[in-house]
Amino acid sequence: MKQRNLSFKQLFNLSFGFFGVQIAYALQSANISRIFATLGADPHQLSFFWILPPLMGMIVQPLVGILSDHTWMGKFFGRRKFYLLIGALIAVAVMVLLPNAGDFTFEQRVVLGLNSAMWFGLFSLMFLDTSINIAMQPFKMMVGDMVNEEQKGLAYSIQSSLCNAGSIVGFVFPYFFSWIGVAKTAPEGVIPDSVKWSFYIGAAILILCVLYTFFAVDEMPPQEYAEFHGLNKKSEDATTNDEQRSSTGFIVKSFLTIGLVQFFCWAAFMYMWTYTNGSVALNCFGWDGLFTSGLNESATRYQEAADWVGICFAVQACGSLLWAMLLPWLEKKCGNKGAYAISLIVGGLGFASTFVVHNQYIALISFTFIGAAWAAMLALPFTLFTNAIEGSKYMGTLLGLFNCTICLPQIIAAVCGGYILELFPAIEVMGEEGMVSVPQQQYMLVVAGVLLVLGGLSTFFINEKKKAN
Numbered sequence: 001m002k003q004r005n006l007s008f009k010q011l012f013n014l015s016f017g018f019f020g021v022q023i024a025y026a027l028q029s030a031n032i033s034r035i036f037a038t039l040g041a042d043p044h045q046l047s048f049f050w051i052l053p054p055l056m057g058m059i060v061q062p063l064v065g066i067l068s069d070h071t072w073m074g075k076f077f078g079r080r081k082f083y084l085l086i087g088a089l090i091a092v093a094v095m096v097l098l099p100n101a102g103d104f105t106f107e108q109r110v111v112l113g114l115n116s117a118m119w120f121g122l123f124s125l126m127f128l129d130t131s132i133n134i135a136m137q138p139f140k141m142m143v144g145d146m147v148n149e150e151q152k153g154l155a156y157s158i159q160s161s162l163c164n165a166g167s168i169v170g171f172v173f174p175y176f177f178s179w180i181g182v183a184k185t186a187p188e189g190v191i192p193d194s195v196k197w198s199f200y201i202g203a204a205i206l207i208l209c210v211l212y213t214f215f216a217v218d219e220m221p222p223q224e225y226a227e228f229h230g231l232n233k234k235s236e237d238a239t240t241n242d243e244q245r246s247s248t249g250f251i252v253k254s255f256l257t258i259g260l261v262q263f264f265c266w267a268a269f270m271y272m273w274t275y276t277n278g279s280v281a282l283n284c285f286g287w288d289g290l291f292t293s294g295l296n297e298s299a300t301r302y303q304e305a306a307d308w309v310g311i312c313f314a315v316q317a318c319g320s321l322l323w324a325m326l327l328p329w330l331e332k333k334c335g336n337k338g339a340y341a342i343s344l345i346v347g348g349l350g351f352a353s354t355f356v357v358h359n360q361y362i363a364l365i366s367f368t369f370i371g372a373a374w375a376a377m378l379a380l381p382f383t384l385f386t387n388a389i390e391g392s393k394y395m396g397t398l399l400g401l402f403n404c405t406i407c408l409p410q411i412i413a414a415v416c417g418g419y420i421l422e423l424f425p426a427i428e429v430m431g432e433e434g435m436v437s438v439p440q441q442q443y444m445l446v447v448a449g450v451l452l453v454l455g456g457l458s459t460f461f462i463n464e465k466k467k468a469n
Helices: 008-038 043-050 052-069 081-100 116-146 149-179 193-216 222-228 233-238 241-284 297-356 363-388 395-402 404-422 442-461
Strands: 426-431 434-439
Touching: 008 043, 008 081, 008 116, 008 149, 008 193, 008 241, 008 297, 043 052, 043 116, 043 241, 043 404, 043 434, 052 081, 052 116, 052 395, 052 404, 081 116, 081 193, 116 149, 116 193, 116 363, 116 395, 149 193, 149 297, 149 363, 241 297, 241 363, 241 395, 241 404, 241 442, 297 363, 297 442, 363 395, 395 404, 404 442
Parallel strands: none
Antiparallel strands: 426 434
């Protein structure tokens, strides 16, 4: 069967729901450290709150891939769309509950250094990230399922653009609601209304976008899918054992070499999501590090900084969109690996520059450069890997396993984050009970920059598929 081209509208419909899913992901990544700091978390604890979500992702993503590879629920639910809908519905429910963690009346117990509200928030975060992963994974798989190799780069570019557009909306929401007069401060231990409404509206947009893709896309029936990917019995019988072994070896090498780069990239961005709030608050807003919630001046400065972090992340997404336009030219001049390396090194320099920036507006320049790395991370790894596994009947399973190269680095970075932070000098601040040591979280963004540079250098180990003449 000839691998037909899809129209731009069909390619757009395949990924439009990703816009809504990314709004939810942006709200999570920009506000989770803020939420837990408001609930009373110590800066050295912040990275630990990020362990469970990627851990669940490592379990859920391969399962979604394996199950959906063997699922066909008719034209209505299809192969991947069923999981897309289930993930979105769970995400909506959790997005309504999570920002209210400080409002519920809990029996005030402290277990393993965390109060009851933090435990509720932690498990809500786990379910939110799990459901987002369930909803996100089918979009990548549907491109692999339904788009030929000629159009795959365009399809992932559309997906990347929608991803960045969703990120901008999600990142800006708290700042926007504060700007129109919704309260950005709240009593101690309570999440501000500007954050709550951001999650509520984000949940509504998420389900609407996912429903659009659900009804607009018709997945291929099993027979058509097999013919499209050359998986019929005759072609399988014609494949020699040597060819199978060679193909498997190539896939494994591609997985490991791309995964090495992914390790450095996702560890770096884990530190960005965890420590940017504290870094920007200390560097650009004069926050003294003592209060993150309540109605006092220090807490107000922290919440203002946290709103501005949303703007920084939105600018990063805009920088990513602009760099994505440059990527095809870079790929033509330097190849996929060269474009990948340049993008990550530019992003690494952006991270490092935040250390010396003490003006909130100049900080936006640093985050624009960080967007270069994000653009490459969204497009190039999946382009390289889906090209490597082209023709495999286990497309979903392999992509699910490949997502472990995103989750595992985040887990390792989260485990190590508090210990790395302790290695750097703290500042001494006079508190109500004497001098208090406040960790300087901006050092962790420098660590992120070093990791991205290492990732850029590692791109030259990637085992890339050679195009046939």
